[in-house]
Amino acid sequence: MFESHFGFSGPPFQLNADPAFFFGSRGHSHALAYMRFGVHQAEGFIVVTGEVGAGKTTLVRTLMAGLEQDRVVAAQVVSTQLEAGDLLRAILAAFGVAAPATASKAQLISSLEAFLTALAAQGRRALLVIDEAQNLDRAAVEELRMLSNFQLGTHGLLQSFLVGQPELRKLLQSRSMEQLRQRVIASCHLGPLDESETRAYIEHRLRLVGWTGRPGFDDEAFVRIHRWTGGIPRRINRLCSRLLLGAYLAGTDRVSDEDVERTAQELGSEIGEGEPAIAESGAGAASMQEEEDAGSQEESDRATQVVVRAKESLRSALFCWVDTLADYLKSGLLAQAMSAVPGMPPLVAVHGGNLEGLLASLDDDGRLPRPDAEVGLDVPAPDGGRCTRYVTLVQRFAAQMEQHEPRALITLGTSDDAVLCGLLANKSGVPLVRADAGRLQRGFRESMQANAVVLDRIADVLYADSLVSYHALHKAGVAAGKLQCVGDLTTDVLHQAQARLVSPEQVLSGIGPAAQRLWPGRGYGVVLLQSGTGSASADDIERVVTALAPCAAETTLLWLVDESLLESPWFVEAEQRWRSASVKLMPTPGYMECLSLLREAEFFVTMQPDRCVDEALGMGVPVVLVGREGVMPLRPGDAEPIHPWQPHTETARLALEVRTPRAGRADRLQAREGGAAPRIASHLQAWLLDQQEHPTMPDDQAEFLRSKRT
Structure with a gap:
């Protein structure tokens, strides 16, 4: 229709993926280079992720179109909830290998191996592309890993490409996927186009069909197109196709910004997207990460790995540093409370590591409050060089502060990352706000205790969770004018979560016998067998297993086991010994399921002081912390530990000593008043307003900013 009117040789903005229209944006070009590198390696897995419409399929087809057909046999499978058995048949069909309908799994594998071996004998090799791979279940992904074991000499x-939406990255980052991750030789994430690339993309596609400037696009029209589409290529195609149709029907040779606004709103009302899209930070650059041995040459590319999820502009927002999943949920409650206070800016949760990894165990189906936006700096865990990691962290956080100019930084965590970024904010003139100030860091290593002290000393405002913390801070020299006693944010999280918790029977129903048969007539204790970063090793875990096993004579032990431990020989042997005892094992569940189990537990033994300890104590469940130094029992309500560290051999005795049956336990949570988040929001509003009216900046901060500008 409009194609012939404007003299085009074909439709410039068709939705179907066509490699002839491939546009080499900075991100897409980098991604294509990585994929070509991966193909050259001729082994392992290559992972390509991106939002819907980001251009993943076009990218893959462009790559496949450039393959040497006489050396590489490529096949593509589109995953639509395929299970392991169905996946095998789909792979055979994609390669053109006939398989009887009644063939067993062993026969299917044998047929595929014979085909691949025959290709190798001809000097050729096979490349398998799994599209929409986020729909694969874990068993199907494991089947793909097993197929990668096929070798000739x-x-x-077989080499495989896994192409899918961001959920694929979350799947591959789970603990059970460790072996597959070790075989990923390259991965990339396609982000959206930035504003300049959006214009170049549109003009590129128009030129390919013979565009000579008719119709013309106003400069502001390109800006509006990017604003409405968020730089997502498929959305750009859809909007531009409608704009050309509108220009043809209106008999005009010009597309204005008003045309874009009107057409985008009409299109949005038809398909349910009535608001402009907001592009991610770092738009246009592929987020790349080799799973092994990233070289220093890649650091400039890795700077684009920052993940930003936002529904609105983050400028002048409140940054909130989170270390753990519990911190993240607290930030959600703070965001909810601040949204009810007039004039408060949005709250952005900032995490130093991988954002998807942090949220992997959150199983609340989105029912708990979330922060207004999330920033994951995606700085990898140190493999030995902490200094290099810290430099990267500070650079990326500084870039976020420079870009978004936060009103303040709220710190919930006490990690090294939190201290570094807190110091940077302090030196940059950004007010530092401490939530959970003065809180006793029970069970944490000494450096974490020191971190909490540093943050409390440099903070401009401190919110204490109790009078004990308040007086401790005041006694330590913190000015009373900086201190507010607001209550415990953990209590707020538990009050929000309580209505969504389920019974232990429901949690355990998927692992075997009904829960009623697991502990007839007696209670149970929960044990978290999982090594934390820089804490427990396999030897530590084995020591706890030996020391705690005698508890099974008096109570049932429910072990929440890190899936990576299930393959260790000593663990398999220990499981055989426990099979007839009152010890039950299950993979570590999600956060809400952990809380559901803890609510009814008599005690909680854990090797991770940063996971569910405060939540357990808040629900009245005593805790036994296990570390390298020994074991430390904690009872709800104790301001200090009951005892210092004791030998690991005392684990069973201490667990039985502190255990408290659910029936005889006062409902501590119901007795505790919540409301810490609204109190913080109300006070912080007044404090920020006062700072705006009477700004102050120490001389050293002013000098720091002057030197930074210089």
């Missing part, structure tokens, strides 16, 4: 027979 020292050469792999």
Whole structure:
């Protein structure tokens, strides 16, 4: 229709993926280069992720179109909830290998291996592309890993590309996918186009069909197109196709910004997207990460790995530093409370590591409050060089502060990352606000205790969770004018979560016998067998297993086991010994399921002081912390530990000593008043307003900013 009117040789903005229209944006070009590198390696897995419409399929087809057909046989499978058995049949069909309908799994595998071996004998190799791979279940992904074991001599027979939406990254980052991750030789994430790339993309596609400037686009029209589409290529195609149709019907040779606004609103009302899209930070650059041995040359590219999820502009927002999942949920409650206070800016949760990894165990189906936006700096855990990691962290956080100019930084965590970024904010003139100030860091290593002290000393405002913390801070020299006693944010989280918790029977129903048969006539204790960063090793875990096993004679032990431990030989042997005892094992569940189990537990033994300890104590469940130094029992309501560290051999005795049956336990949570988040929001509003009216900046901060500008 409009194609012939404007003299085009074909439709410039078709929605179907066509490699002839491939546009080499900065991100797409980098991604294509990584994929070509991966193909050259001829082994392992290559992972490509991106939002819906980001251009993943076009990218893959562009790559496949450039393959040497006489050397590489490529096949594509589109995953639509395929299970392991169905996946095998789909792979055979994609490669054109006939398989009887009645063939067993072993026969299917044998047929595929024979086909791959025959290709290798011809000097060719197979490339398998799994599209929409986020829909695969874990068993199907594991089947793909097993297929990568096919070899002829020292050469792999099958290389696989996994292409999917961001959920694929979350799947691959789970603990059970460790072996597959070790075989990923390259990965990339396609982000959206930035504003300049959006214009270049549109003009690129128009030129490919013979565009000579008719119709013309006003400069502001390109800006509006980017604003409404968020730089997502498929959305750009859809909007521009409608704009050309509108120009043809209106008999005009010009597309204005008003045309874009009107057409985008009409299109949005038809498909349910009535608001402009907001592009991610770092738009246009692929987020790349080799799973092994990233070289220093990649650091400039890795700077684009910052993940930003936002529904609105983050400028002048409140940054909130979170270390743990509990911190993240507290930030959600603070965001909810601040949204009810007039004039408060949005709250952005900032995490130093991988954002998807942090949220992987959050199983609340989105029912708990969330922060207004999230920033994951995606700085990897140190493999030995902490200094290099800290430099990267500070650079990325400084870039976020420079870009968004936060009103203040709220710190919930006490990690090294939190201290570094807190110091940077303090030196940059950004007010530092401490929530959970003065809180006793029970069970944490000494450096974490020191971090809490540093943050409390440099903070401009401190919110204490109790009078004990308040007086401790005041006694330590913190000015009373900086201190507010507001209550415990953990209590707020538990009050929000309580209505969404389920019974232990429901949590355990998926692992075997009904829960009623697991502990007839007696209670149970929960044990979290999982090594934390820089804390427990396999030897530590084995020591706890030996020391705690005698508890099974008096109570049932429910072990929440890190899936990575299930393959260790000593653990398999220990499981055989426990099979007839009152010890039950299950993979570590999600956060809400952990709380559901803890609510009814008699005690909680854990090797991770930063996971569910405060929540357990808040629900009245005593805790036994296990670390390298020994074991430390904690009872709800104790301001200090009951005892200092004791030998690991005392684990069973201490667990039985502190255990408290659910029936005889006062409902501590119901007795505790919540409301810490609204109190913080109300006070912080007044404090920020006062700072705006009477700004003050120490001389050293002013000098720091002057030197930074210089």
